[in-house]
Amino acid sequence: MNIITEMLSYPFLVRALFGGLLVSLCASLLGVSLVLKRYSMIGDGLSHVSFGALSVALAMGWSPLKVSIPVVVLAAFFLLRITENSKIKSDAAIALISASALAIGIIITSLTTGMTTDVSSYMFGSILAMSREDVRLAAVLCLVVLGLFVLCYNKIFAVTFDESFAKATGVRVGVYNIVIAVLTAVTIVLGMRMMGAMLISSLVIFPCLTSMRAFKSFGGVVIASGIISMVCFLIGMTASYQFSTPAGASVVVVNLIVFLLFMAWQALERA
Secondary structure (H helix, E strand, C coil), rough: CCCHHHCCCCCHHHHHHHHHHHHHHHHHHHHHHHCCCCCCCCCHHHHHHHHHHHHHHHHHHHCCHHHHHHHHHHHHHHHHHHHHHCCCCCHHHHHHHHHHHHHHHHHHHHHCCCHHHHHHHHHCCCCCCCHHHHHHHHHHHHHHHHHHHHHHHHHHHHHHHCCCHHHCCCCCCCHHHHHHHHHHHHHHHHHHHHHHHCHHHHHHHHHHHHHHCCCCCHHHHHHHHHHHHHHHHHHHHHHHHHHHHCHHHHHHHHHHHHHHHHHHHHHHHCC
């Protein structure tokens, strides 16, 4: 408790904690649908797209968020259209866009600003990067995501597990897929400020995979994912402050340890 009280005495850490908790919750809830629909690596792909957009924004002197959010939203929509209307599988489409965007970002960075502190913080994450604007946007995003799951739970469940059945029952599958993709894109852009482009996908994947070790129902996995994600983020941030390790990497390692513990628990139950 003394460590947490000390952390809360620094304004930038307060912003990082609140903003990170909100982004972690959004990423974990959206991650359940993404993982079950085999779109688990979309976070990695969109983060690379965001890095490319941020590189252009920094090179041109534009606002990073105002450039990256619409670009990443368009990329998410494009990914859905590719996989729905062509023979390219979702993992191949994500890898295609991810590698292309990252390469463009690296070239633009090398030709203009070089690997500055700003670029490095978006690539690997920085605890100092979370601004008040980011926290406010994360709060709005969190309310939208929670509202989506509370008000449209049955439809999200149907879209996640059986799109054909969902269409037959009158659910507008395309609309829900686009909404999930857009919310995921905004979550990825905000999460990059804390976790970096290389680690943000862990917030999408780990909580869902961990909760699936203990729960079998969709609702149980969704609730557990949100709780596990926020707890792991708090522990990771505390460890980062205590041992002076990178915040993003610390959060990922805590998620990995919790996942391995749940796997061991599941193995013991089966034995």
